[in-house]
Amino acid sequence: MSRRVAGRIGINLAGLFVFVVMVFPVYWMVATSFKEGHNILSDTPQFFPSPVTLSNFDDAIHRAFFWDVVKNSLLIVGAVVGFSIVVGFLAALALAKFRFYGRGAFIVLILGVQMVPLNALIIPLYIQLSRAGLTNELSGVIITYLTFVLPFTVWTLRGFLLGIPRELEEAAMVDGSTRFGAFVRILLPLVAPGLVATSNFAFIVAWNEFLIAYVFLNDPEKQTLTVWLAGFTTQRGTDWGPLMAAATLTALPVLVFFLLIHRKIAFGLTAGAVRG
Amino acid sequence: MSQGPGGEAGFPAMTATAAAGSAMIRRRRRPVAERAFHVLSPYLLLAPAALVIVAVLGYPLYLLTRLSFEQFGLASLITKKGTWIGLDNYSRIFQDRQFWTVLLRTFVFTAVNVGLTMVLGTLIALLLARLGRFMRLLLTTGLVLVWATPVIVAVNIFRWMVDYEFGVLNWTLTKLHVGDFLNKDWFADPTTGFAVITAIVVWGAIPFVAITLYAGLSQVPAELVEAAEIDGARRWQVFKDITFPLLLPIFVILTSLSIIWDFQVFNQIWLARGSEPEEEYWLMSVYSFVEAFKLGEYGFGAAIAVVMVGAMFLATFVYLRQMIRMGETR
Numbered sequence: 001m002s003r004r005v006a007g008r009i010g011i012n013l014a015g016l017f018v019f020v021v022m023v024f025p026v027y028w029m030v031a032t033s034f035k036e037g038h039n040i041l042s043d044t045p046q047f048f049p050s051p052v053t054l055s056n057f058d059d060a061i062h063r064a065f066f067w068d069v070v071k072n073s074l075l076i077v078g079a080v081v082g083f084s085i086v087v088g089f090l091a092a093l094a095l096a097k098f099r100f101y102g103r104g105a106f107i108v109l110i111l112g113v114q115m116v117p118l119n120a121l122i123i124p125l126y127i128q129l130s131r132a133g134l135t136n137e138l139s140g141v142i143i144t145y146l147t148f149v150l151p152f153t154v155w156t157l158r159g160f161l162l163g164i165p166r167e168l169e170e171a172a173m174v175d176g177s178t179r180f181g182a183f184v185r186i187l188l189p190l191v192a193p194g195l196v197a198t199s200n201f202a203f204i205v206a207w208n209e210f211l212i213a214y215v216f217l218n219d220p221e222k223q224t225l226t227v228w229l230a231g232f233t234t235q236r237g238t239d240w241g242p243l244m245a246a247a248t249l250t251a252l253p254v255l256v257f258f259l260l261i262h263r264k265i266a267f268g269l270t271a272g273a274v275r276g
Numbered sequence: 277m278s279q280g281p282g283g284e285a286g287f288p289a290m291t292a293t294a295a296a297g298s299a300m301i302r303r304r305r306r307p308v309a310e311r312a313f314h315v316l317s318p319y320l321l322l323a324p325a326a327l328v329i330v331a332v333l334g335y336p337l338y339l340l341t342r343l344s345f346e347q348f349g350l351a352s353l354i355t356k357k358g359t360w361i362g363l364d365n366y367s368r369i370f371q372d373r374q375f376w377t378v379l380l381r382t383f384v385f386t387a388v389n390v391g392l393t394m395v396l397g398t399l400i401a402l403l404l405a406r407l408g409r410f411m412r413l414l415l416t417t418g419l420v421l422v423w424a425t426p427v428i429v430a431v432n433i434f435r436w437m438v439d440y441e442f443g444v445l446n447w448t449l450t451k452l453h454v455g456d457f458l459n460k461d462w463f464a465d466p467t468t469g470f471a472v473i474t475a476i477v478v479w480g481a482i483p484f485v486a487i488t489l490y491a492g493l494s495q496v497p498a499e500l501v502e503a504a505e506i507d508g509a510r511r512w513q514v515f516k517d518i519t520f521p522l523l524l525p526i527f528v529i530l531t532s533l534s535i536i537w538d539f540q541v542f543n544q545i546w547l548a549r550g551s552e553p554e555e556e557y558w559l560m561s562v563y564s565f566v567e568a569f570k571l572g573e574y575g576f577g578a579a580i581a582v583v584m585v586g587a588m589f590l591a592t593f594v595y596l597r598q599m600i601r602m603g604e605t606r
Contacts, residue, residue: 117540131356243432255424
């Protein structure tokens with residue numbers, strides 16, 4: 001019995017060790033961002049910020065173009081998520097609730113295009129946009145982001161729609177409701193959590209994107225938060241305190257959204273993959 | 277981002293049931309217009325998405341292939357026309373010594389990163405399954421924090437941690453008497469530089485693998501494992517003969533996705549090397565990007581990208597066939 005207890009303690013200690021190793025980089029970012037400059041550049045690292053200061057955050061948000069890039073990021077992400085959810089939801093409805101010629105082919109297409117690496121498409125996308133005169137424009141980036149946001153939105157929403165029992169809709173229709181009435185009163189409320197989860201995930205993916213924004217947007221006041229963050233290094237070397245503060249600010253919305261939705265995403269991925 | 281397979285079967289068409297239902301209630305044939313609308317409606321719903329996908333994925337794919345057969349430089353960007361040169365770009369790639377070095381480096385990098393990600397992710401998933409309630413919640417939350425960290429942020433954190441003067445890593449390694457790491461510049465030597473980049477990639481990829489596998493593990497029937505344990509199976513045998521075969525579909529999906537993601541790693545290298553990676557740090561995606569956007573050789577860069585996609589799918593295919601064979605011999 002005592003061996004089992006020892007084993008259990010050992011397992012939990014291993015868990016704690018993994019936790020510390022995995023979380024340390026994130027902790028180190030946050031801790032650094034609250035430290036005073038001389039405590040950041042010290043020969044012996046200071047593991048807990050003391051005294052705590054907000055000057056790094058102050059420095060970060062007063063850097064040139066900070067509010068411009070925040071606004072750009074929000075604009076781009078908002079447009080991409082809004083458009084993808086509406087268009088993606090319509091397509092997901094067709095795939096989940098109708099049987100029609102070409103349905104299987106479209107599903108294969110949706111899955112297939114997600115395998116195409118974005119890095120390979122950046123050259124033709126750039127040439128396409130420069131022909132259309134949309135480089136250095138937020139609208140060009142918005143259109144391009146649909147490349148990777150829309151297919152996965154369609155796929156995820158289809159999964160959520162499939163999870164709604166057919167009987168509920170049928171019951172509504174037998175009770176004299178029209179198909180549209182059944183849709184608004186039964187289907188929509190049921191799929192609402194799925195819509196929220198999918199938009200959050202789309203938000204995260206678009207918010208984190210770097211390469212397209214980096215290549216397509218040249219003017220500093222037109223860039224996004226991630227591109228701005230990547231250009232934080234100055235000639236004098238890296239200003240670690242403000243950089244870590246800016247990094248914390250960039251990661252913050254994503255961390256919040258992710259903690260809200262991760263359960264749905266993780267379980268959605270494996271649903272039906274194991275049949276015991 | 278890809279999703280795993282959803283429950284495809286068991287959801288017969290809505291159209292059929294709706295038609296049957298309304299026939300019972302109203303006992304009359306629908307007007308022709310209504311029936312036509314019914315047949316057309318899925319296509320109408322699908323049309324906007326299909327149009328966008330053709331425009332932002334279909335056409336670029338076609339353009340990528342066409343560009344790879346063209347001489348398309350900076351001047352072509354203005355005239356909007358390239359010159360057809362057939363297979364010249366490809367023969368140039370295959371004669372380029374640098375290409376073979378970069379390709380080999382990319383294969384090794386992918387193998388190391390995918391291997392580390394899968395092994396560590398699996399170990400953490402197995403650990404999660406055996407932890408107590410509190411520790412499990414704590415570790416899951418920690419993994420989600422890591423999962424959510426944007427790549428750009430992660431690269432900056434790691435650059436700070438391995439800073440040669442004030443980095444916490446050099447200090448810790450020296451204190452632990454691993455060696456004298458004071459003022460060690462990790463990026464001076466590509467081997468240690470790639471170690472740091474691998475750490476960034478694997479660290480960021482572990483949570484997805486671990487959490488997904490843990491979700492799969494929790495669906496493995498406990499009776500199976502218990503029965504095997506009663507029969508005297510060791511822990512490794514239980515994993516090899518019960519858990520792993522049951523989770524094989526998830527392993528296949530996760531490894532394929534990891535290969536696809538790691539084969540095209542770009543951001544980590546680009547940012548870790550301050551947007552000017554030395555040639556020793558080039559992987560396929562960096563090579564293609566530099567040729568196209570730094571040297572203005574869009575056609576040549578496109579050809580490299582086509583080769584990259586081809587090599588990536590070949591690697592995934594070979595791996596998938598291997599996995600399926602392993603599954604069959606059981």
